[in-house]
Amino acid sequence: MNNIPFISIIISMIASIAMLLLGKKSKTALTLAKGVLLVVALLSLLLIPYFISTGGSITYMLGHYPAPWGNELRFGLLESLLAFVFCTVLLLAIIGGKNDIIEDVQSRKHNQYFALLMLLLLSLLALIYTNDIFTAYVFIEINTLASCGIVMVKESGETLRATIKYLFMSLMASGLFLISIALLYSVTGQLLIPSLFASITNLLASGTYRWPIVVACTLMTISLGVKSAMFPFHTWLPDAHGTATTSSSSILSGVVVKGYIILLIKIYYRVFGIENIRQMGVLQAVFWLGIAGMIFGSIFAIREKNLKRMVAYSSVAQIGYIYAGIGLGTYAGLAAALFHMIVHAYTKPLLFTSAGGLIAASKHSKLIANMTGAGRRNLPAGIGFLIGTLSMVGVPLFGGFASKVYLATSASETGYAFLIALALSSFLNAIYYLPVLFRIFARSDADEEYEKEEADFGYVMSISCFSIINILLGVGGIYIMHLLNQGVQIL
Amino acid sequence: MSGLSEEGKKDVKKFTDWVNANSEEIPPEIVYPPKHDDHHGHGHEHKEIVIPHEETLREKMAKREHIDENFQEEWQNVMQKANDDPSSPERWYRLASSIGGALIVLVLLITVANLPRFGSPDAPAMNEVARRYLESGLQETGAVNSVAGMILDYRAFDTLGESVVLFTATVTVIFLLQQKERNHNKEDIEAVDGNYKGIRSLPAKVIVAITFPFIILYGIYIVLNGHLSPGGGFSGGAIIGAGLVLNHLVFGQEFSEKFINVNKCKKLMAGGLFVYIALKTYSILTGANGINSHIPLGKAGSIFSGGLIFPLNICVGVVVACTVFSLYSLFTDWSS
Numbered sequence: 001m002n003n004i005p006f007i008s009i010i011i012s013m014i015a016s017i018a019m020l021l022l023g024k025k026s027k028t029a030l031t032l033a034k035g036v037l038l039v040v041a042l043l044s045l046l047l048i049p050y051f052i053s054t055g056g057s058i059t060y061m062l063g064h065y066p067a068p069w070g071n072e073l074r075f076g077l078l079e080s081l082l083a084f085v086f087c088t089v090l091l092l093a094i095i096g097g098k099n100d101i102i103e104d105v106q107s108r109k110h111n112q113y114f115a116l117l118m119l120l121l122l123s124l125l126a127l128i129y130t131n132d133i134f135t136a137y138v139f140i141e142i143n144t145l146a147s148c149g150i151v152m153v154k155e156s157g158e159t160l161r162a163t164i165k166y167l168f169m170s171l172m173a174s175g176l177f178l179i180s181i182a183l184l185y186s187v188t189g190q191l192l193i194p195s196l197f198a199s200i201t202n203l204l205a206s207g208t209y210r211w212p213i214v215v216a217c218t219l220m221t222i223s224l225g226v227k228s229a230m231f232p233f234h235t236w237l238p239d240a241h242g243t244a245t246t247s248s249s250s251i252l253s254g255v256v257v258k259g260y261i262i263l264l265i266k267i268y269y270r271v272f273g274i275e276n277i278r279q280m281g282v283l284q285a286v287f288w289l290g291i292a293g294m295i296f297g298s299i300f301a302i303r304e305k306n307l308k309r310m311v312a313y314s315s316v317a318q319i320g321y322i323y324a325g326i327g328l329g330t331y332a333g334l335a336a337a338l339f340h341m342i343v344h345a346y347t348k349p350l351l352f353t354s355a356g357g358l359i360a361a362s363k364h365s366k367l368i369a370n371m372t373g374a375g376r377r378n379l380p381a382g383i384g385f386l387i388g389t390l391s392m393v394g395v396p397l398f399g400g401f402a403s404k405v406y407l408a409t410s411a412s413e414t415g416y417a418f419l420i421a422l423a424l425s426s427f428l429n430a431i432y433y434l435p436v437l438f439r440i441f442a443r444s445d446a447d448e449e450y451e452k453e454e455a456d457f458g459y460v461m462s463i464s465c466f467s468i469i470n471i472l473l474g475v476g477g478i479y480i481m482h483l484l485n486q487g488v489q490i491l
Numbered sequence: 492m493s494g495l496s497e498e499g500k501k502d503v504k505k506f507t508d509w510v511n512a513n514s515e516e517i518p519p520e521i522v523y524p525p526k527h528d529d530h531h532g533h534g535h536e537h538k539e540i541v542i543p544h545e546e547t548l549r550e551k552m553a554k555r556e557h558i559d560e561n562f563q564e565e566w567q568n569v570m571q572k573a574n575d576d577p578s579s580p581e582r583w584y585r586l587a588s589s590i591g592g593a594l595i596v597l598v599l600l601i602t603v604a605n606l607p608r609f610g611s612p613d614a615p616a617m618n619e620v621a622r623r624y625l626e627s628g629l630q631e632t633g634a635v636n637s638v639a640g641m642i643l644d645y646r647a648f649d650t651l652g653e654s655v656v657l658f659t660a661t662v663t664v665i666f667l668l669q670q671k672e673r674n675h676n677k678e679d680i681e682a683v684d685g686n687y688k689g690i691r692s693l694p695a696k697v698i699v700a701i702t703f704p705f706i707i708l709y710g711i712y713i714v715l716n717g718h719l720s721p722g723g724g725f726s727g728g729a730i731i732g733a734g735l736v737l738n739h740l741v742f743g744q745e746f747s748e749k750f751i752n753v754n755k756c757k758k759l760m761a762g763g764l765f766v767y768i769a770l771k772t773y774s775i776l777t778g779a780n781g782i783n784s785h786i787p788l789g790k791a792g793s794i795f796s797g798g799l800i801f802p803l804n805i806c807v808g809v810v811v812a813c814t815v816f817s818l819y820s821l822f823t824d825w826s827s
Contacts, residue, residue: 003776010772013655017761017768020662062648064778065631068620071648112666119659126652138652142659149663179599186606189616199615215602 002058004047005073005129008040008083009122016118019111026110033094033114037121041087047080052483057490059131067131068192074131078338078487082128082262088469089254089345090121096353096462097247099360104154104245113153119146120251124259133181133271134191136263140177144170144227147256150248151240162239169236173226180219183212184271193270204276214280217272221264221282228260230286230323231293234316238300242309246356249308250349253315258341261322265334269491274329287327291421293320298428306366307359310432311351314392317425318344324418325407332410334491335484339406342480343391343399343473350466351388357381357459358440368436373444375437382440384463389433391470394426399470402477633788634718634797643723643800643807647771654807657814658764661757668821669753687823689743699741706734714808718797724807731808732815739820747820756817763809770799770806 015036019029051057057076061067094101094117105113123143130136148170152163185191187209188199203209226233237257241249268277277283297317304310322344325337361378362371375382391400404422411418473480572579607614624641632640642650690696710731717723739747751759777784789796 003779006775006779010768013768014765017658017764020757021761061779062775063644064774064784065645069623069645070778071646109666112662115662116659116666119655119662122655132649135649135652138649138656141656142652145656145659145663149659149666152663152667155667183602183606185616186609187615189614189618189620209605209607211605212602215598 001047001050002060004043005075005079005083005125006060006062008043009125009129011039012036012118012122012125016115016122019115019118022111024108024111026107026114029111029114030094030098033117034091036118037087037091037094040121040125041084041091044080044083044087047075048077048084048483051077051080052486055486055490068190068195071135072131072192073129074193075129076487076490077483078491079128081483081487082258082342083125085342085345086124086128086255086258087121089349090117090251092462092465093247093250093254093349093353095458096349096466097245097250097356098458099456100246100356106155109153113150116146116149116153117251120150120256124255127259127263131193132191133184133193133196133267137174137177137181140174140227140260140263143256143259144174147252150251151244153248154243154245156243158239159243162236162243166236166240169226169233173223176219176223176226180216180223183216183219187212193266196271197273200272200276204279213272214282217277217280217282220267221286224260224264224267225289228257228264229316229319231289231296231316231320234293234297234319237316238304238309238312241312241315241352242306246352249312249356250352253312253352254345254349257315257319258345261319261326261341265326265338266491268326269334269488278329283327283329285327286323287329287418290320290322290324290327291417293317294324294421294425295320295428298425298432302428302432304432305368307355307368307371307436308352308366310368310436311348311355314351314429314432315344315348317429318348318392321403321407321422321425324421325410328411328414328418330410330414331485331488333407333414334488335481336403336406336410338484338488339477339481340403343403343470343477346466346469346473347388347391347399350384350463350470351392353459353462353466354381354384354388357463358385368439371436371440372442373440375440376443380460380463384467385440386437387467387470389437391474393430393433397471397474399473399477402474406477406481629791632797632800633791634800635792636718636720636723638721639718639723639797639800639804643718643803644798647799647803648775650803650807651767651771654764654767654810657810658760661760661814661817664818664821665753665757687739687744689741689746695741699737703734703738706737707731710734710808710812714804715794715801717804717808718800719792719794724804725811727804728808728811729815731812732819735812735816736819739816739823751816753817753820756813756820760810760813760817763806763813767803767806767810770802774799 015032019032022029022032055077057074057079059067060073060075062071062073064070094114101110101113119142123139123146126139127136127143130139144167148163148167151166152159181191184196184200187203188196190196190199200213203213222233224230229237241253244252268274268283272280274283294317297313297315297320300316301310301313304313318340322337322341325333325340328334328337357378358371358374358381359366361374361381365371375385387398391398394401394404404426408419408422411422569581572581576582607616624637624645628637628640628645629635632644634640634644710727710729712727713720713722713730714724714727717727735747735751738750774784774786776782786798788798795801
């Protein structure tokens with residue numbers, strides 16, 4: 001049981017290397033990728049009931065040397081739940097985006113694309129499970145390179161430019177992260193998370209080295225903020241997510257961005273301690289940046305005429321929700337933010353996958369103006385977009401409604417700013433999503449011009465799985481919230 | 492169709508089969524034997540068949556250059572506007588970013604001034620962690636070089652991650668730059684500007700011909716001696732890679748490919764990582780589950796000592812050398 005996280009990481013590592021050697025057998029690579037994702041998802045699922053019954057967490061020694069000397073993994077309920085969510089999102093995203101991969105990626109490079117996906121998976125798993133801040137840095141590097149790789153795969157002018165922008169900002173953020181690790185190491189002499197926590201608490205209580213610790217904390221927030229598209233640092237996101245191939249967009253918005261948020265939560269709660277973060281004023285800054293992201297992300301989205309870029313800007317707003325929830329600094333707020341993160345992880349890929357279908361059904365034009373009737377021509381995509389939109393706007397019975405309710409209840413004690421921003425942002429969401437919805441289901445005179453698309457089994461399955469999960473989260477969200485509340489207590 | 496000769500029909504069938512299969516391969520070459528003007532007079536008709544050609548490298552590169560030109564033009568326009576118009580947002584943006592950068596530098600300088608002195612005996616970094624690495628590193632890992640013991644035994648998982656970083660970088664660069672499989676593109680390279688033939692300078696050739704074997708040998712020595720003396724897989728691998736790059740630079744592509752090419756690099760790298768993963772999985776699984784791993788540490792100071800550090804150094808060396816060489820050759824093959 002306690003070997004599961006390590007084995008998951010190693011399986012995906014071996015798979016990624018094997019895929020590079022497969023040559024042109026892209027079918028085999030796809031099957032292998034699906035198989036690995038399924039196995040890792042099931043293995044993580046096994047952990048969940050174990051932690052529900054026992055509670056607590058497991059620390060796993062990597063090798064023959066105990067923690068401060070060797071490396072260590074640590075996992076509990078929260079970590080296994082998130083690993084399961086990430087694997088299922090990745091799996092459904094590649095099943096749903098298969099046709100676009102075939103179209104956008106040169107066929108002899110398919111296996112390399114899947115190799116990059118496996119590298120992404122292993123880095124995300126390691127980010128979730130690690131108990132050592134330097135191990136986190138190593139896997140951030142893998143994650144950065146692999147995620148730039150999956151943006152680039154289309155090899156068109158606009159994706160190359162988007163990749164360069166993404167790469168520059170990401171690498172600068174990696175540099176800031178490394179600087180802050182160096183600062184922390186030189187004042188504490190530790191890299192292991194629990195030892196860092198003990199040492200930092202002592203230092204802050206005695207008042208020595210306060211300034212380097214504050215600077216390190218700020219730099220880590222900025223660095224992971226850039227990588228997870230926190231509001232003023234979001235400028236790479238619409239380019240990268242808006243131009244990449246469908247499955248890459250789904251994976252980047254659904255999973256990659258979330259991996260960094262999880263790491264930031266771990267750093268706040270387990271390295272610095274949330275009370276210290278509040279005293280430094282970083283927590284308040286995160287809260288207000290989250291609020292600003294909620295509103296400005298939506299305003300930017302209203303101005304967009306390109307469907308994928310609009311959906312991408314909507315991610316900025318949703319990440320604002322998550323940061324505002326974290327910025328509350330309470331366990332209830334954190335659990336609500338995590339719940340919103342899970343809902344968004346299933347909703348945004350649904351929107352991107354169906355946007356891919358809608359674009360294919362309107363002669364590959366990404367402009368919303370050209371999509372009249374696209375939802376009728378490609379019915380699965382239309383329905384998927386409908387469900388995703390209703391969830392984003394916050395209609396009852398859908399996941400987005402449940403998460404907004406939890407965020408609102410967790411915020412109700414701390415003031416009205418969050419509630420007002422929440423209401424305003426929902427309203428703005430409706431302003432830009434609903435016109436698209438009306439347009440794609442409108443009757444178009446030119447319907448005969450378009451060829452009717454054959455519904456692909458994988459595509460329909462992916463859309464319906466995402467939709468069903470979304471509705472399940474909306475109806476039975478209280479159970480997941482229960483798990484999250486239990487999970488954040490032992491963070 | 493009916494007017495075609497037997498051979499012509501065969502060629503048409505070959506061609507239609509290829510189109511039907513819709514494969515990415517270059518179509519089978521159609522050979523026309525020199526036709527004598529026979530008395531039927533229908534011999535030439537099949538020459539009308541046009542063989543569809545795949546986008547050549549030259550066209551692809553032209554497209555890319557086009558993108559670059561557009562980008563440069565746009566960028567120059569932006570810069571021009573910033574220089575001409577004092578109220579343009581670009582100007583303010585440049586000013587703001589300079590001030591922001593200066594502020595960040597100032598904050599970081601103040602922070603560094605507040606840190607404990609580097610290397611002083613009472614700095615926080617001199618704690619029980621460093622002490623155990625230095626004091627019992629030799630007994631526990633069997634490596635005389637305590638850095639090797641640290642990165643390949645105590646914290647081997649990080650180093651595995653680091654090797655995977657190199658692997659990831661290579662995969663992405665291969666993705667971006669390898670336009671075709673190697674055996675297909677020989678003609679294309681020549682179509683652009685011929686194979687890279689190396690440099691003409693005789694002294695350089697003589698010097699590299701003499702030093703090349705020693706560079707490789709020195710690299711191998713550093714890799715193999717990684718647990719005994721300063722160095723190890725990373726530095727030795729970089730030396731071997733640099734030697735291969737030098738060889739390619741001076742003697743040209745054809746000669747260099749007798750030793751190694753990108754495809755071989757890919758396989759060697761995968762092999763190195765597989766061995767690393769296999770060894771480390773064994774050691775981590777036994778260690779985590781409290782099982783004795785039965786790996787002999789050997790006699791400290793001898794070449795076969797240090798347990799797994801010796802083979803792991805070789806794996807890291809292979810991975811690093813292949814990364815250095817494949818990144819170099821992927822970049823040069825198309826721009827040389």
